Amino acid sequence: MKRANLALLIVLACLAALPLVGGAYALRLGTMACMYAILALSWNVVGGLAGYPSFATAAFFGFGAYATGVLLNAGLPLTVSILAALIGSFVLAGLLGAVLLRLRGHYFAIASLSLVGVLRELVNNATDLTGGGMGLNIPLASGSSIMADALFFFYGMWGLLLATALMVIAVSASKLGFGLVCIRQNETAANMIGLNATLYKSIAFGLSACFVAAAGGLYAAWVHYIDPSDVFDILYSVKPIVMTLMGGLGSPLGAACGAFLYLVLEEVVWRNYIQIHSGVLGVLIVALLLLLPHGLVSLRFRNFWRKAKHV
Amino acid sequence: MLAAQIIINALVLGCLYACIAIGFSLVWGVLNVINLIHGSIIVLGAYLAWGAYQSMAISPWYVLPVAVPVFFVFGYLLQRLLLNRVLHAPVLVTLTLTFGLDLILNNAMIYFFKADYRKLTLKPPMGSVSLFHVVVPVDRLIATVLALALTGLLYLLLRHSRIGRAIVAVRLDRDAAILMGVDVRSIYAIAFGIGAALAGCAGVLMALIFPISALTSSSYLDKAFVVCVLGGLGSVSGALAGGLLLALVEGIGSAAIGPAYATTLSFALLIVFLLFRPQGLLGRKGFE
């Protein structure tokens, strides 16, 4: 196993110790951190490894949230609902991926972006099933105490994050990961040497969707109420990309630390600048991109990257 | 009669959509940058028109000649000072950079103008003309004519001026253009400036029609996306074709299956186009 991947697991282990030092609100932030990291790590599979700029994260997040919400309302237990959302979105994304991933560059970006719109409007109009614009209540018997609840969702999300991290590590070590890197570097050539690019890309798209959907499902149970404009928020697509860019494209460790850094920035900025927080966040994003274009991981490998660029 | 009314409405709306999208299309086509600030620049243009009418009773038509240089300089500087630094970075970097810039501009507008919706209401109102029971509002008609005039001007500029030819050359083949001695960096900045000027003018015209607030910027951006893909990237006629197609689909769709589905329909159409005709209705030629 690569050292960076080992470091990722160590970071996750550190995160698991959060309940030892923090209260309910720290756990809420911790849960958010895990959720963001799931989104960023998942995005990294299709965006970082395969090099396809996907904006579909919000589509699968919302899909997972609604799938879980509807199943919970039908009386199924939480774990079963989330598992169903996970498998359902893997299949859905795999099928969609086979079609959409024929597109490249900006065209793929726009197609994945409009996927969010299509799913959101479908949910909006399927009033009988989803409540449409009125939103969906999720009747989950909440745990006994505040801390028990917070711990439950924190470890739930953390468990999903761990699963995502293991998936990402397994992918990058496998033939699939190698194939995806080949596709990023030269898809035509990869096809020519007999690599089934469509299959690889579909699987990658499916893998990048399924844990996002599971996170969406757990999130729905966590907040008890979802509506289409909240869970199909385009920011769920943009944020993982910003996080990954902050951390460093293509590196799982970078994606995870980018997610944590983003959460910290968002929280600090949002707390301190009530009126202008989104502007300040914009300034930070612009500054990071201009001053640190290859993300946090480039801090130590800057020379290496410079050389690599000219190869 | 209803059908005729709906089609006339859609044609007028389609020209407005084209006007919203054209600057976006130019920047995307020439610079290969998805410019997410586009929507906010349109809103800024609308505020300019609103401010001029509110404080000095200057009609939006007279604001247009002022908006062009102001927004051109704004766009030119933005490109020269910021975007140029990351132009050769991957697609995602430029996209995220414009996302960050959009956050800044949008927040600044909310801070200075408040988020409240404003409306530019001409006094007296311009009313509508009706012909065989088909009604067309005059202000939309004028905005449409001006929007068409602007696109026409852009077409002439690209077709007949030296700078225009250089922009088209860069759009078609950047490396060949460099070899021919075109200063690509300055062409990029000029193209971005023109894109911003077009967005600003679109905003001035939209001020007559839509309520004004920084919160509407994403709606404009959404329309620009769809129009570009439907019509084909980076051409004046493409933007026009895309705008008309989108407005027709929305209008007929909302009459036939309900307004709530109009948006779904336009997104679905977008995906179909991407898959089966990614070059859009009018193919990908030079930006003319």
Next chain:
Amino acid sequence: MRDLPCWIAVTIAGSEMGVWMSGSKLIHWSAVLGTAVMAIASWSASGSPVRAEDVIRFGAPLPLTGPLAPEGIKQQQGYDLWAEQANKAGGISVGGKKYKVEIVYADYQSSTPRAVQTTEQMITQDNINFLFGAFGSGAAKAASTVSEKYKVPTIAAAASSSQVYDQGYKYLFGTFTPNDTLTTPLTQIIKSKAPDVKKVAILARNDLFPLAIAQEMEKSAKANGLEVVYFEKYAIGTLDHSAALSQIKSLDPQWIFITGYINDLLLARKQMVDQELKAQVVTMIAGPAYQDFIESAGESAENVTSASWWHPAERYDGKDIFGSTENFVKLFHDKYKSDPDYGQASAAVCGALFQMAIERAGSLDRDKVRDELAKLDVVTFWGPVKFGPNGQINSLEPPVFQIQGSKPVVLFPLAIKQGELKLGVN
């Protein structure tokens, strides 16, 4: 205890320095990230400000940015006015001691998950005593699960759907009556004053409150023997209503009922004029209650009817800090140079109700204040206030009004009626 996380962070930061020297990337990275994680923990635990002795802190999560920003800013004005008045009078007296009012604001960016997070942050970090609910039924409902867990009394200033209150929560109260209390009197007035009205067309924004009120309207119309010839939803962010309006025109209804927020309604009204769509009665909810709507729509606002939960023309003689409705309107006008609408008034009355409940309880104990809120039965500038068993107000008669001569004129309830319904909207 509070110092513990900081100490850990410092230790890890220290070890990071050591590792840097030894050059192991692996440990270096885990240390950096460990620091980041611990920093979140420590900083979120130590963020609470020192609590002054004689201050009561109220948390107000508001959508100050994002699509709901205009509404959020209105609510803030209401809270500010109340806090100013309460402090001018020396503060809230609790068992003979005066406490100053302090309102803690946070922006939840018009996003429900942020509203939930903000609510928890206010309770656990900012040490607020009491809470104002988030804006709108969706966010208020989601956030109320948090305040209920912590047993913090919460008054929602802008949540009308009965689903919000039917969760069996003990600590949630609301100053809006259910949606049908708006549509029923409206329908009855139209029915009695305009017997020619037979056909209704309803166009609703596909969003929690606008859709809910449109559905209530459909029920009220059917209950009163009107024919609903058109009922459609439009998507959030719709830029053009011309197709829907042309279709409505072809059906020739006498009553057109459109719901949405101020931008939707301004656009829809403008396009109605553009399309020369006329009707005997045009009702819009919730735009016309706002002065901005009347100003922006200009002449086209004339004769548009609407209903809301409160109106500055009401005349109540209240026992709260503002006293009469007139006095409230005057104070508001002095501070903001404009007339208050129901959003601002509701926010202000929420503060005033807390003040009364706290003074009656004679204590800052959350449970005691909660019990006093539940027992309240008073007249305020907002109207008579009494909360039902589910926490939602059930004593209010929401006014129906019409824009006449660029002024809202109250048609109902009879006690404060200012004019007669005028027919014909061009």
